[in-house]
Amino acid sequence: KAEGKYLDLQQALQEVQLSRTACRKQLHKAMGFAKDLVTEQETLLKALHQRQQENKVVKQIGTDIATRMDSLKNQLKTVQRDAWHELSTVEQRLQDQDSIIISLKREHNEEVERLKQIIKQKEESNLLLRDSNSSIPMPHYLLLKDRNMN
Structure with a gap:
């Protein structure tokens, strides 16, 4: 009877040892799986942090671009206003010069x-003088003028 009990206990011990080994393997697998999960979670957190940083940078770039666009828009309005003023000044000067x-x-x-x-009066007075004093010769341009006029 004792031998039967011994065999039963030995068999129970083997079953417990097998069960213990199986539990250890299962625990080892679970620990490996948990370790993989932690590693993956850390990787995902790093990726999330990187994405957040990228988004922050993109948002800052967007803000900078919007600020620059507003500044350029204001500068353009100033240039346009000054150009219209100059144009109106130039137009006024042109009108004044005209x-x-x-x-x-x-x-x-x-x-x-x-x-x-005056020339006509001088010519008439010269003709009168010439008629009154025929000894003064008539200038050539007057002689030619009379021919061309007839």
């Missing part, structure tokens, strides 16, 4: 007419 040119042309034409009148 008025001056018209006035100068008118004065020139009046002066030319006045000088023509």
